[in-house]
Amino acid sequence: xxxxxxxxxxxxxxxxxxxxxxxxxxxxxxxxxxxxxxxxxxxxxxxxxxxxxxxxxxxxxxxxxxxxxxxxxxxxxxxxxxxxxxxxxxxxxxxxxxxxxxxxxxxxxxxxxxxxxxxxxxxxxxxxxxxxxxxxxxxxxxxxxxxxxxxxxxxxxxxxxxxxxxxxxxxxxxxxxxxxxxxxxxxxxxxxxxxxxxxxxxxxxxxxxxxxxxxxxxxxxxxxxxxxxxxxxxxxxxxxxxxxxxxxxxxxxxxxxxxxxxxxxxxxxxxxxxxxxxxxxxxxxxxxxxxxxxxxxxxxxxxxxxxxxxxxxxxxxxxxxxxxxxxxxxxxxxxxxxxxxxxxxxxxxxxxxxxxxxxxxxxxxxxxxxxxx
Amino acid sequence: xxxxxxxxxxxxxxxxxxxxxxxxxxxxxxxxxxxxxxxxxxxxxxxxxxxxxxxxxxxxxxxxxxxxxxxxxxxxxxxxxxxxxxxxxxxxxxxxxxxxxxxxxxxxxxxxxxxxxxxxxxxxxxxxxxxxxxxxxxxxxxxxxxxxxxxxxxxxxxxxxxxxxxxxxxxxxxxxxxxxxxxxxxxxxxxxxxxxxxxxxxxxxxxxxxxxxxxxxxxxxxxxxxxxxxxxxxxxxxxxxxxxxxxxxxxxxxxxxxxxxxxxxxxxxxxxxxxxxxxxxxxxxxxxxxxxxxxxxxxxxxxxxxxxxxxxxxxxxxxxxxxxxxxxxxxxxxxxxxxxxxxxxxxxxxxxxxxxxxxxxxxxxxxxxxxxx
Numbered sequence: 001x002x003x004x005x006x007x008x009x010x011x012x013x014x015x016x017x018x019x020x021x022x023x024x025x026x027x028x029x030x031x032x033x034x035x036x037x038x039x040x041x042x043x044x045x046x047x048x049x050x051x052x053x054x055x056x057x058x059x060x061x062x063x064x065x066x067x068x069x070x071x072x073x074x075x076x077x078x079x080x081x082x083x084x085x086x087x088x089x090x091x092x093x094x095x096x097x098x099x100x101x102x103x104x105x106x107x108x109x110x111x112x113x114x115x116x117x118x119x120x121x122x123x124x125x126x127x128x129x130x131x132x133x134x135x136x137x138x139x140x141x142x143x144x145x146x147x148x149x150x151x152x153x154x155x156x157x158x159x160x161x162x163x164x165x166x167x168x169x170x171x172x173x174x175x176x177x178x179x180x181x182x183x184x185x186x187x188x189x190x191x192x193x194x195x196x197x198x199x200x201x202x203x204x205x206x207x208x209x210x211x212x213x214x215x216x217x218x219x220x221x222x223x224x225x226x227x228x229x230x231x232x233x234x235x236x237x238x239x240x241x242x243x244x245x246x247x248x249x250x251x252x253x254x255x256x257x258x259x260x261x262x263x264x265x266x267x268x269x270x271x272x273x274x275x276x277x278x279x280x281x282x283x284x285x286x287x288x289x290x291x292x293x294x295x296x297x298x299x300x301x302x303x304x305x306x307x308x309x310x311x312x313x314x315x316x317x318x319x320x321x322x323x324x325x326x327x328x329x330x331x332x333x334x335x336x337x338x339x340x341x342x343x344x345x346x347x348x349x350x351x352x353x354x355x356x357x358x359x360x361x362x363x364x365x366x367x368x369x370x371x372x373x
Numbered sequence: 374x375x376x377x378x379x380x381x382x383x384x385x386x387x388x389x390x391x392x393x394x395x396x397x398x399x400x401x402x403x404x405x406x407x408x409x410x411x412x413x414x415x416x417x418x419x420x421x422x423x424x425x426x427x428x429x430x431x432x433x434x435x436x437x438x439x440x441x442x443x444x445x446x447x448x449x450x451x452x453x454x455x456x457x458x459x460x461x462x463x464x465x466x467x468x469x470x471x472x473x474x475x476x477x478x479x480x481x482x483x484x485x486x487x488x489x490x491x492x493x494x495x496x497x498x499x500x501x502x503x504x505x506x507x508x509x510x511x512x513x514x515x516x517x518x519x520x521x522x523x524x525x526x527x528x529x530x531x532x533x534x535x536x537x538x539x540x541x542x543x544x545x546x547x548x549x550x551x552x553x554x555x556x557x558x559x560x561x562x563x564x565x566x567x568x569x570x571x572x573x574x575x576x577x578x579x580x581x582x583x584x585x586x587x588x589x590x591x592x593x594x595x596x597x598x599x600x601x602x603x604x605x606x607x608x609x610x611x612x613x614x615x616x617x618x619x620x621x622x623x624x625x626x627x628x629x630x631x632x633x634x635x636x637x638x639x640x641x642x643x644x645x646x647x648x649x650x651x652x653x654x655x656x657x658x659x660x661x662x663x664x665x666x667x668x669x670x671x672x673x674x675x676x677x678x679x680x681x682x683x684x685x686x687x688x689x690x691x692x693x694x695x696x697x698x699x700x701x702x703x704x705x706x707x708x709x710x711x712x713x714x715x716x717x718x719x720x721x722x723x724x725x726x727x728x729x730x731x732x733x734x735x736x737x738x739x740x741x742x743x744x745x746x
Binding site: 014015018019025026028029030032033034036037040043044049057060061064065067108111112115116117119120121123124127128140143144147148151152154155238239241242243277281284 | 525
């Protein structure tokens with residue numbers, strides 16, 4: 001019993017942490033409950049029920065299935081579901097007409113032939129990368145509705161009425177769910193993507209700002225400074241590609257809101273994201289230089305040190321400026337200034353090398369800035 | 374019209390390519406159609422239909438929804454669906470009992486309170502990372518079934534019979550779909566994961582084998598060799614993490630088959646995968662040396678060249694051996710031999726450096742082998 005209480009406590013602690021990390025999650029759960037309740041009213045209230053019939057339950061199903069965390073995902077699923085139901089329902093009715101021509105015994109055979117062919121084709125269509133990204137869910141609903149309408153038409157008397165009622169209830173369910181999702185504390189996935197991209201650049205900036213000082217401290221005193229966590233932050237940048245792509249796909253469904261207009265160029269975020277990851281790879285290499293505990297075999301001239309620290313610092317500042325300019329959606333002129341500074345320092349460093357003063361494996365340091373610039 | 378024909382032709386070409394890339398996709402589409410047809414027989418055949426009733430349609434729905442490309446995904450969804458339906462149905466019946474105590478007017482209020490609370494809690498539960506990985510689908514079905522049973526219980530006379538029939542038809546639908554999926558050309562996702570991991574290591578090996586020769590050719594003659602595509606293969610390794618994690622999650626559902634026993638250590642693949650990616654980052658750095666068109670400022674002593682090429686070649690061979698030993702599931706002793714060779718070469722190179730002969734920024738080259746070893 002004590003063990004049970006302990007694990008329950010652990011669960012509650014974890015739930016609290018998840019809720020605190022992102023309070024929108026709690027609101028979202030309440031919204032999900034609310035939209036199901038609103039839709040279920042259709043079942044309870046007499047005039048509404050009698051006009052829609054038993055199919056009201058499919059409105060409840062719709063509400064449960066299409067409710068998602070973000071507006072983009074909910075809208076995408078809702079539109080997919082409505083269009084697929086419409087198309088598949090119409091096709092199902094057509095097949096039913098065709099099948100009845102072949103008599104009562106031939107009917108199931110004809111229906112099953114069509115169901116088999118169309119289900120197989122639609123399943124295959126789900127593999128196409130472009131369809132998979134945009135209407136994977138819609139294709140599944142298409143197969144589902146088509147099979148249901150076709151198969152039911154064998155026994156159902158008034159299949160047209162049933163299909164129409166289903167379509168109506170599903171549409172109503174979709175609209176209620178979408179309204180709840182948009183009107184009560186909406187979660188815009190486009191905004192999340194925007195912030196994620198900016199945050200990733202900022203992480204790289206934080207690393208570069210701290211890197212210069214850290215490296216030379218290590219090199220000379222052989223001791224890492226106490227707090228090196230800022231040097232690890234960039235590692236999370238590596239694994240965001242599929243997440244970013246998914247978010248950009250969903251963000252396309254969202255209507256204009258706030259600073260994001262309709263037809264916001266979401267692909268640009270993917271470009272920025274992939275540049276950021278290339279940058280992170282270069283930074284990972286720099287970080288390896290710190291981790292490897294290099295033997296200080298020869299003294300570094302203070303001039304070189306100064307230039308290197310300058311490059312790293314200015315690159316870091318430039319990246320942080322870039323990040324905040326993305327966040328605020330303004331063009332920051334100061335970024336160019338920082339990049340200019342770091343380029344001057346890099347040139348100085350180069351001329352030092354050419355004069356044969358000292359060799360150091362730091363040419364990579366400039367790459368990030370140029371990649372982003 | 375010519376435009377339409379052209380785009381149709383383009384579509385057909387793309388479909389053919391997708392089919393040729395992986396013929397299992399075509400078989401899979403046919404399997405999906407087949408399982409829907411088998412399930413729909415329940416609806417047509419008289420004795421089966423009369424024993425299950427109208428709820429037979431939910432068997433068709435089940436077949437459409439849980440059919441997935443791999444055995445692991447189908448089994449996971451099927452088990453999730455059956456357990457969730459069972460649990461939610463029982464809970465829904467309990468709530469119905471409780472609600473009837475409060476009279477006809479109070480009933481919908483009590484039901485909706487429960488639906489709201491449980492839907493909100495289950496939605497929140499879907500955020501927990503461990504639940505999300507294993508039973509995200511199950512939780513959704515839980516909300517769905519619970520809402521349906523609870524809400525329907527307001528008007529349905531014999532809700533127990535309905536819930537039981539639904540559960541039965543869903544179970545039958547699940548079993549038929551799973552049987553079709555496993556018995557006809559099964560696609561084991563565990564095997565795919567196994568091959569993916571081995572392939573990724575092989576790609577790195579191919580790169581390293583070719584790298585040594587390519588680098589020095591570039592360096593001395595300033596000309597890249599004609600076919601450099603083998604140097605690009607490793608790039609696809611970067612973005613496989615989320616895919617690997619997903620595959621390992623699904624592979625856990627699969628029963629033992631062929632060389633894969635039950636409780637195969639799927640987590641190990643994730644460890645290998647992340648080591649492979651670290652390795653790929655190091656290799657990306659090496660590749661940058663080729664791309665950067667270095668000015669041949671000083672001659673490389675042939676001794677250094679020999680050792681470097683040796684390191685790269687032996688590392689590459691070791692990785693390829695590793696990859697094929699993973700594929701065949703045997704322990705390859707020759708891998709150690711190659712790593713040993715490359716270590717000897719690296720030691721020789723080091724002693725050359727210490728003797729002050731020549732400095733070169735190639736210490737990274739050894740890292741991959743040690744990381745994998």
